[in-house]
Structure formats: structure tokens, C-alpha cells
Amino acid sequence: MTRTGEIIEAGTREFVAECYDLYCAPSFGGLVKTKGEGTEIYAVVHDTTTASLEPGRTTVALGKKESDEADVYHSHPQLSKLLRTCFRAVVVGYRDGPSIRHFLPASTPRVHGFVFQCDQAELKEFGKSFDFLSLLAGSQMQGPPEELIAACLRQMSVAQDSPGDFLVAAGKELTVLYNQDFNKLNYILRRIRL
Amino acid sequence: MGNLPEGDRKLGIVTSGSLVTGLDVRLDPSVAIEEMKVGQYVTITGDRSHFLGMITDIKLGAIGPGLQETPPDISDPFVKKVMTGTATYGIIHVAPTLVIGGEAAAILEGPQPVKTIPCHFSPVFLSSQRDIDLVFGKEDNNRFHVGNPLDMETRVCLNLAEFVKRSNGVFGKSGTGKTFLTRLLLIGMLQKGVAANLVFDMHDEYGWRGTSERDYEVKGLKQLFPSRVSVFTLDEERSRRRAVATDGVIKIGWNEIEPEDIELLSKTLNLTEPARQAVYQFGQAFGDSKWLKKVLTLEKEGEDSKELLDRLHVAESTFRNLRRGLDGLKRLPFLVPEVTDSVTEQILQRLERKNHVVIEFGRYDNLAAYMLVANMFTRRIYERYREATERAAGEGRPKPHPLVITIEEAHKFLDPEIAGQTIFGTIAREMRKYNVTLLVIDQRPSGIDAEVMSQIGTKLSCLLDNEKDVDAVLAGVPGKNELRAVLSRLESRQQALIFGHAVPMPVVIKTREYGSPESYKAFGAVDGDELKAKTARDKKDLWDTL
Numbered sequence: 001m002t003r004t005g006e007i008i009e010a011g012t013r014e015f016v017a018e019c020y021d022l023y024c025a026p027s028f029g030g031l032v033k034t035k036g037e038g039t040e041i042y043a044v045v046h047d048t049t050t051a052s053l054e055p056g057r058t059t060v061a062l063g064k065k066e067s068d069e070a071d072v073y074h075s076h077p078q079l080s081k082l083l084r085t086c087f088r089a090v091v092v093g094y095r096d097g098p099s100i101r102h103f104l105p106a107s108t109p110r111v112h113g114f115v116f117q118c119d120q121a122e123l124k125e126f127g128k129s130f131d132f133l134s135l136l137a138g139s140q141m142q143g144p145p146e147e148l149i150a151a152c153l154r155q156m157s158v159a160q161d162s163p164g165d166f167l168v169a170a171g172k173e174l175t176v177l178y179n180q181d182f183n184k185l186n187y188i189l190r191r192i193r194l
Numbered sequence: 195m196g197n198l199p200e201g202d203r204k205l206g207i208v209t210s211g212s213l214v215t216g217l218d219v220r221l222d223p224s225v226a227i228e229e230m231k232v233g234q235y236v237t238i239t240g241d242r243s244h245f246l247g248m249i250t251d252i253k254l255g256a257i258g259p260g261l262q263e264t265p266p267d268i269s270d271p272f273v274k275k276v277m278t279g280t281a282t283y284g285i286i287h288v289a290p291t292l293v294i295g296g297e298a299a300a301i302l303e304g305p306q307p308v309k310t311i312p313c314h315f316s317p318v319f320l321s322s323q324r325d326i327d328l329v330f331g332k333e334d335n336n337r338f339h340v341g342n343p344l345d346m347e348t349r350v351c352l353n354l355a356e357f358v359k360r361s362n363g364v365f366g367k368s369g370t371g372k373t374f375l376t377r378l379l380l381i382g383m384l385q386k387g388v389a390a391n392l393v394f395d396m397h398d399e400y401g402w403r404g405t406s407e408r409d410y411e412v413k414g415l416k417q418l419f420p421s422r423v424s425v426f427t428l429d430e431e432r433s434r435r436r437a438v439a440t441d442g443v444i445k446i447g448w449n450e451i452e453p454e455d456i457e458l459l460s461k462t463l464n465l466t467e468p469a470r471q472a473v474y475q476f477g478q479a480f481g482d483s484k485w486l487k488k489v490l491t492l493e494k495e496g497e498d499s500k501e502l503l504d505r506l507h508v509a510e511s512t513f514r515n516l517r518r519g520l521d522g523l524k525r526l527p528f529l530v531p532e533v534t535d536s537v538t539e540q541i542l543q544r545l546e547r548k549n550h551v552v553i554e555f556g557r558y559d560n561l562a563a564y565m566l567v568a569n570m571f572t573r574r575i576y577e578r579y580r581e582a583t584e585r586a587a588g589e590g591r592p593k594p595h596p597l598v599i600t601i602e603e604a605h606k607f608l609d610p611e612i613a614g615q616t617i618f619g620t621i622a623r624e625m626r627k628y629n630v631t632l633l634v635i636d637q638r639p640s641g642i643d644a645e646v647m648s649q650i651g652t653k654l655s656c657l658l659d660n661e662k663d664v665d666a667v668l669a670g671v672p673g674k675n676e677l678r679a680v681l682s683r684l685e686s687r688q689q690a691l692i693f694g695h696a697v698p699m700p701v702v703i704k705t706r707e708y709g710s711p712e713s714y715k716a717f718g719a720v721d722g723d724e725l726k727a728k729t730a731r732d733k734k735d736l737w738d739t740l
Contacts, residue, residue: 175276
């Protein structure tokens with residue numbers, strides 16, 4: 001289990017975490033978890049940004065004389081201290097004793113709570129139910145939430161015994177979820193077929 | 195259904211419906227809609243009772259309206275898999291007909307008519323052999339195996355003892371297997387001994403041999419049960435040529451034809467209304483047994499004739515019309531001026547001995563001959579049965595053995611205009627009072643009087659596609675609209691929808707096989723030495739009972 005960052009802003013539906021290392025955010029649609037009050041809260045990563053530490057001070061272009069991108073950071077070692085990578089994660093469930101619940105927990109994650117990337121076994125376990133898809137569909141992210149759903153399912157499918165069957169089952173769940181908007185459904189299906 | 199295991203296969207769940215209009219069942223994604231067929235049976239497991247119903251319609255459903263407007267790309271197997279059973283699904287419409295378990299009455303007294311419906315989301319299964327057996331019973335002394343439900347091995351048995359209590363009908367378009375089905379029913383009644391049969395066999399299909407729909411010869415009743423079936427013929431020469439073992443040749447004397455016999459023929463003989471009246475006037479003047487001779491021998495011209503016509507108040511043109519019609523009858527070779535030994539009596543005696551009689555028409559299969567003979571015999575036989583029944587009631591004895599009279603082209607006899615007056619109309623309406631019932635065979639049921647149709651107990655219908663005919667057959671049946679879909683989608687051969695008095699619920703059957711040596715054996719027919727021995731036994735039994 002890889003520790004990837006720390007929560008800097010927490011809410012019931014989502015939290016913002018800062019990564020310990022620049023550019024080391026979990027992948028878009030990846031499943032992460034953090035500790036809540038006596039429980040583990042699961043969330044799906046979206047909206048990863050790397051920007052200046054101070055909101056008022058934006059960075060400027062530095063690499064005009066450099067031949068390689070990596071040399072920019074090499075020549076300006078302060079960059080790794082002035083920049084930071086953050087990500088948002090939408091809460092999709094929590095652990096309740098031995099089982100995972102795919103809905104919002106009673107307690108919110110805590111600021112400075114550690115955020116861990118889930119391993120394959122947890123991904124597989126979490127993928128046993130698709131109830132979390134409606135939380136993703138309703139997330140307030142930048143850009144269409146359908147992209148997030150597709151990315152999340154693609155990653156989760158890899159951990160399953162039969163990725164194909166998993167995606168078909170997910171597709172059926174989405175069909176019910178998007179029964180009033182088949183364009184969005186098709187949008188997702190095109191992104192998750194193997 | 196080929197690869198489907200029989201029974202206990204879940205098809206889906208009840209999603210909506212009503213007792214009157216039937217239930218909608220949403221199919222499970224694993225059930226291919228193309229496996230479903232109208233006429234198949236399903237069992238619905240409600241909370242308290244088990245229901246048996248028939249599929250009467252099959253529909254396609256979609257989860258939202260957008261799908262029709264922007265159909266998904268189902269050439270992609272993934273999309274197809276996702277959509278099937280969720281965004282798109284099959285719906286079967288089921289008409290619930292019986293409660294087969296759960297309720298106390300249904301357990302103790304067998305299947306009960308349905309008075310309620312299963313609750314929402316009750317699971318629906320393909321009916322198992324056991325369920326169908328429970329409804330249609332096993333073959334026994336009264337029940338006769340007529341066929342199998344669609345795609346099932348189990349047997350559908352008709353309770354023939356109940357069947358013969360009312361008049362019944364076999365309907366269907368030409369070439370759909372009416373004769374085949376009738377032959378089966380006749381054999382059933384013969385085998386179970388529930389009734390004697392009098393068959394007016396217009397096209398010589400039942401007595402000695404018939405042809406199957408695939409043009410091979412099949413044995414008739416006489417070949418299968420020689421000691422219990424008598425064949426009488428109107429056309430001796432044809433019967434001899436066909437090597438038919440007949441029991442008698444029918445000759446009808448002019449003296450046997452009564453004015454009422456002509457009434458039925460008035461349309462066929464093109465008689466005008468005054469000519470019909472004139473028949474009765476002649477009957478009154480010369481008596482029922484002599485009037486025809488008088489009319490046929492009356493000089494067309496001449497003083498005597500004129501005087502007679504004047505006396506009877508019959509116009510000359512009316513007489514000419516009557517004479518023209520009756521001359522047509524006169525040309526029928528089986529009509530002779532005088533007979534001494536009445537065939538009617540012979541036929542009656544055989545029927546009373548519980549024998550079965552088939553009357554073959556040979557070359558005289560035109561309507562006039564058929565109607566004349568059928569009407570004449572039936573009227574006399576009916577009279578005899580009525581007397582016998584009334585006498586039996588008076589003396590406290592059992593009623594005479596039931597008799598079933600089989601007529602073809604029934605709409606000619608039961609036309610709304612004449613059904614009120616003919617003996618067939620009377621039999622159909624009075625039904626079982628006198629233990630005489632009809633088995634009508636017809637391809638235009640819409641031509642039969644509605645009152646008569648409403649009295650028909652059990653209807654066996656092969657494919658019908660004329661709107662009026664379908665309406666006529668289904669008039670007054672609960673779930674008429676549902677059955678209409680089933681009836682008009684029957685296969686054109688070997689399939690029939692049975693509903694009415696003798697079956698607990700409507701059933702589509704694939705008719706039982708007929709024509710192979712095994713099938714004859716199954717009917718209880720015997721041949722060779724066994725046949726000789728059996729004939730001897732039957733003869734002995736017959737004389738012992740007299």
C-alpha cells in the first residue's frame with residue numbers, strides 16, 4: 001500500500017490532497033483511501049493539478065536556454081519546493097467492518113489524513129458492487145464525469161478475474177443509470193470496451 | 195425449445211398486468227426472446243398460489259424512449275452484451291388461466307379457474323411436465339390423448355365423457371387438418387366407448403380409408419375397429435371399386451322424404467318462398483310419405499294437374515320452380531320410388547348397439563345429396579332418441595347411450611336463416627337433453643348461426659385467418675383478444691387450439707401422430723390373427739349383451 005499524499009481540504013463528498021512528491025499523484029480514476037473516524041474512506045481521483053504553492057505567484061517559463069525539459073528542474077532546484085501537486089478525490093464508499101459500503105460515510109475524512117493508493121486486491125473487492133457509479137456520475141469535477149467513470153472502470157477491471165465480464169456488468173449498471181441519456185451512455189461504453 | 199431443460203427454467207418476472215387483460219412478464223437477460231412462442235405454457239409462482247398461464251403475445255421493450263431515436267451500435271459485441279436484457283429486453287404477455295397449487299381448493303380438487311393474479315415480480319417459469327399433467331390428467335377410461343402442447347413431450351388429454359355431453363366443433367381453413375383431427379376424435383370416442391357415432395362422411399375420409407395431408411393413405415375407422423364400425427354407402431359401385439367392406443347400401447324411397455327434409459334444401463335447390471310453402475301444402479294434401487311421389491309424377495301440363503294446383507292454391511310458376519328443384523333430386527340414383535327395407539332402421543339398430551356408423555357418399559358428394567341424407571337420417575334418429583329418453587325417464591331407466599352426429603360443411607345446415615328450423619339447429623340448442631350431440635366440422639364458422647355457436651361446448655380450431663371466422667369461433671370466450679393472436683398464428687398443419695368445456699384451459703396442441711403402424715397399435719387397433727380372435731370375441735360380447 002503506497003502512501004501518496006495528505007489531505008489538505010476535506011468534505012463529505014470529496015477531499016483535496018497534496019502529494020508528497022511533485023507529479024506523484026495517483027492516476028486519474030484511481031482508487032485511494034484515507035482514514036476516517038474509525039473507518040477507511042474510499043475515493044476516486046480526479047482533477048490533478050500541479051501549480052505554484054502561493055496562489056498569487058504564478059510561475060514563469062524558464063527553459064528557453066535548456067535543451068531538455070529535465071534540465072529546467074536541474075538548473076532551478078527551488079522549483080520542487082515552490083510547486084506542488086494536488087488532486088481531488090470524490091468519496092465513493094467506506095469500510096464497515098468486514099464489508100465495503102458503496103455510499104457516503106457518516107464521518108468526513110480528516111485534514112492531514114494520509115492518503116494511500118489501493119492495491120489490486122482492494123480494487124477487486126471494491127469492484128464487487130457498482131453502487132458507487134452514481135456518486136461518480138454526480139461529482140462536481142471539471143469536465144464530464146463520464147470520463148471519470150470510464151477511467152475508474154478501466155482501472156478496476158484490470159484487477160478482476162474476468163475484466164470483460166466486469167465491464168459488461170458495469171455497462172448494464174450504467175444503462176440503468178443513464179436510461180434518460182443514451183448519448184452519455186454510449187460515450188462511456190466507447191471508452192470502456194476492451 | 196430444443197436446448198431448454200424442461201420445466202423450472204426461470205423466464206423472468208411479472209411486472210404489470212391485470213386479470214382481464216393478462217400479465218406482462220419481463221424476460222431475464224439470459225432468455226432469448228426468439229425462444230418464446232405464443233401458445234406455450236408458463237407457471238407463475240406467486241406468494242400464495244401457483245398460476246398456470248399461456249403466452250399470448252411477445253413484445254420488445256426498451257428502458258427509455260431515447261434508445262429508439264439513437265440506437266446503439268450493436269455490431270460491437272460488447273455494446274450488444276451490455277444492452278441485451280437491460281436497455282432492451284423481451285416481454286411476454288401471459289393470460290393466467292388456472293391456479294394449480296397453493297390454495298386449499300387447488301390442492302384438494304385440482305386446478306381451479308383463476309380469480310386473482312400473482313403479485314408484482316413473481317418469478318415465471320416454463321411449465322413443467324408435472325404441471326401440465328396436473329391440468330390435463332393422464333390417459334384413462336375417459337381421457338383421450340389428442341396431442342402434445344407446443345415443444346413439450348407431455349400429453350394433452352381430452353375428457354371425452356364430458357366432451358360428448360355437448361355439441362362440439364372442429365374449425366379451420368381448408369387443408370389445415372380438420373379431417374385429421376376429427377378422425378382422431380372419432381377414434382377416441384370409439385376407443386373409450388363414450389358415445390356411438392354417426393358420421394356423414396362427405397368425402398369418404400373416415401370409414402374405410404382416408405388420405406393424409408401429405409397424400410399417403412391412412413386407415414379409416416372400419417379398418418382399425420372392424421367389429422365396432424359399420425360403413426353404409428350411397429354409391430355401391432364406387433365402394434366396390436375402392437374395395438371397401440361395406441355393411442349396407444343406402445337406398446332412400448320417395449316415400450321417406452318428408453316436407454321438412456326439403457325445407458333445408460330450399461336454398462340449394464333454388465326454391466322460391468312460395469315453392470317452399472307449396473311443399474307443405476302437398477304434404478298436407480297427400481301425407482308425408484306420398485307427397486313427393488305425387489309431385490314428381492304429376493303431369494306438367496294437363497287438366498288434372500291444373501285442377502289439383504288450383505285446389506291447393508299453388509300457382510303454376512311456383513309448381514314449375516318446385517318441380518325443377520325436385521327433379522334435381524330425382525336424378526340422384528340412391529333415391530328410388532319405393533323401398534321396403536328401411537336402411538334408417540338398420541342404422542338405428544346398430545347405433546343402439548353402441549356401434550359406430552359411417553355413411554359414405556361416394557360420387558354423390560354434392561351438397562344437395564349430402565344435406566338431404568344427413569337431414570333425413572338425423573331427424574329420424576333424433577326422434578327415436580327423444581322417444582327413448584322420455585320413455586327411459588318415465589320408467590326410471592338410464593338414458594340411451596350418447597350419440598354424436600358428425601356433419602361436414604356445417605354452415606350449410608346451421609345458417610342463421612335456417613338454423614331455427616333444421617334438426618341440426620335443434621340438436622345444437624337442446625344439447626344433451628336427449629343424449630344426442632353434434633360434432634360440426636366447418637371452414638367458415640362465421641356462416642354458422644351465432645346462437646348455435648354459443649352452445650358449442652368444446653371448440654377445436656386449426657388455423658383460421660379470416661377475421662369474421664376468428665370472431666365467430668372466439669365469441670364469448672374469456673381472453674378472446676389474447677386467443678385471437680394464438681389462433682391466427684397456428685401452423686397450417688397439425689396444430690390446433692382447443693378450448694371450452696372439455697379442457698380446463700385453452701391449449702395449443704400438436705396433434706397426435708396418425709398413420710404409422712405404431713400409431714394404429716396405440717389406438718388399440720389389432721391386425722392379423724389377433725384381429726380375427728378379437729373380432730370373434732367382440733361378436734360374442736355383442737350377442738351376449740343383446
